[in-house]
Amino acid sequence: MKNLIDRYLYDVSRRLPEEMRADVERELRSNIEDMLPENPGQGDIEKVLTELGSPAKLAVRYNPRPRYLISPEFFDEYLMVLKIAGICLGALLAALAVFKIVFSDAGSTDIVSAVVSVIAGFIGGAFDGVVYAFFWVTIVFFCIEHFGGKKNARPWSPKYLPEVPANAKGLIRRGDAVARAIFSILFTALFLAGTLRQPPFIAWYETGAPTVALFDSQLVQRFLPFFVSMMALTLAVAMLKLVIGRWNIAVAAMHCLCGIIGAVIGVTFINNPGVFTGAFIARFAEKVQVTERAMSGYVGIAVTVLTVLIVVGAIGDIIATIDRTAKNYK
Amino acid sequence: MINQSLLAGMITELRRGTLTLAVLSQLEKPQYGYSLLQSLEGKGIQIEANTLYPLMRRLESQGLLENSWDTSSARPRKYYVLSGAGREIYEALKDEWMKTCQSINGLLRETKI
Numbered sequence: 001m002k003n004l005i006d007r008y009l010y011d012v013s014r015r016l017p018e019e020m021r022a023d024v025e026r027e028l029r030s031n032i033e034d035m036l037p038e039n040p041g042q043g044d045i046e047k048v049l050t051e052l053g054s055p056a057k058l059a060v061r062y063n064p065r066p067r068y069l070i071s072p073e074f075f076d077e078y079l080m081v082l083k084i085a086g087i088c089l090g091a092l093l094a095a096l097a098v099f100k101i102v103f104s105d106a107g108s109t110d111i112v113s114a115v116v117s118v119i120a121g122f123i124g125g126a127f128d129g130v131v132y133a134f135f136w137v138t139i140v141f142f143c144i145e146h147f148g149g150k151k152n153a154r155p156w157s158p159k160y161l162p163e164v165p166a167n168a169k170g171l172i173r174r175g176d177a178v179a180r181a182i183f184s185i186l187f188t189a190l191f192l193a194g195t196l197r198q199p200p201f202i203a204w205y206e207t208g209a210p211t212v213a214l215f216d217s218q219l220v221q222r223f224l225p226f227f228v229s230m231m232a233l234t235l236a237v238a239m240l241k242l243v244i245g246r247w248n249i250a251v252a253a254m255h256c257l258c259g260i261i262g263a264v265i266g267v268t269f270i271n272n273p274g275v276f277t278g279a280f281i282a283r284f285a286e287k288v289q290v291t292e293r294a295m296s297g298y299v300g301i302a303v304t305v306l307t308v309l310i311v312v313g314a315i316g317d318i319i320a321t322i323d324r325t326a327k328n329y330k
Numbered sequence: 331m332i333n334q335s336l337l338a339g340m341i342t343e344l345r346r347g348t349l350t351l352a353v354l355s356q357l358e359k360p361q362y363g364y365s366l367l368q369s370l371e372g373k374g375i376q377i378e379a380n381t382l383y384p385l386m387r388r389l390e391s392q393g394l395l396e397n398s399w400d401t402s403s404a405r406p407r408k409y410y411v412l413s414g415a416g417r418e419i420y421e422a423l424k425d426e427w428m429k430t431c432q433s434i435n436g437l438l439r440e441t442k443i
Binding site: 024026027028030031033034035051052053057058061062064 | 362364365378380384385387405406407408
């Protein structure tokens, strides 16, 4: 019969800090015994314990320590940093994973498994990034919470209030910013993978196997630092958008700068005389039954059209960005 | 129709702050957990054991109560009594309560239903 009381006391005290266990247990035991009649039966003990309620709840009331990792005071900031860190670290590790696959020697030869491994690497990297972000952000916030001083050491004043954007157009939608970054990084990664991997899968296929690459791999190799810098810049701009959340001058400038640099790299790249391999052009000319010379002419026209599209697209985006931003300053 | 669970929650909330005052008022003389529980209940204060026992301990850790174990009887008991600081806090809290009661009562008498 005493057994029930012992079990109850154990269930309470095991949830308490070491230093207060013995004393709480002793005090609670004497309180429980006070509440019981002389020569108590099983039913009396059960009644008293039921009155005291669940040991977990009682222990919470006894426990002087905070019962959470992240306090409500910090929770909003915690969520915001967690989202940003998750997205950024996820995108970064996804890009790294894709690069690792691209440059590993153990490349499979057929296009399907190559694409599958790139996509699997992307998803795996993204997942790793989110897990790391969760782990580290939680640890950092835990440390700030428990070893840092009070959050509101500096008294709040109305001058800390943020500006209200003039209209909804001035706000940056998070989904947009993230989707833009992920797609441009994934697209660049696939392009690099398809060209630099041996054998390349952006290529001319004969009987299901890639034979001749579309892009000159040496040229792509030379442009590699620019492509990688572009991916990093895209990521940085996406991060900036997430943090600031609206079109201000800094965000707009970074966004336009990123667009201009991207356009310059793209235009410079496709206007290289040797960007498409001669062998690919020859096969294509043969297939559609024109002379190789005529085909080169068509390729030249296609490059010009593409150049115009890139430039017009970039200018259009800059104008739209200036328009959106200007609305915030009216 | 009164929303009973809403009302119950509000009553609990209303009482919560008064419990400290009730406990402090009864500890001029040393009491142990169960004796205080009974004397409060005898005076119409509704408090549950699982609220009172942790509350006494917390007031002690805040320096408002002093404790001593009485091991002379067959059953050892932990007695609590007001400390010097506890007495000062109690007097100040009591004044505050009187003022609050006066203001609230003033408000309640104004309203006619």
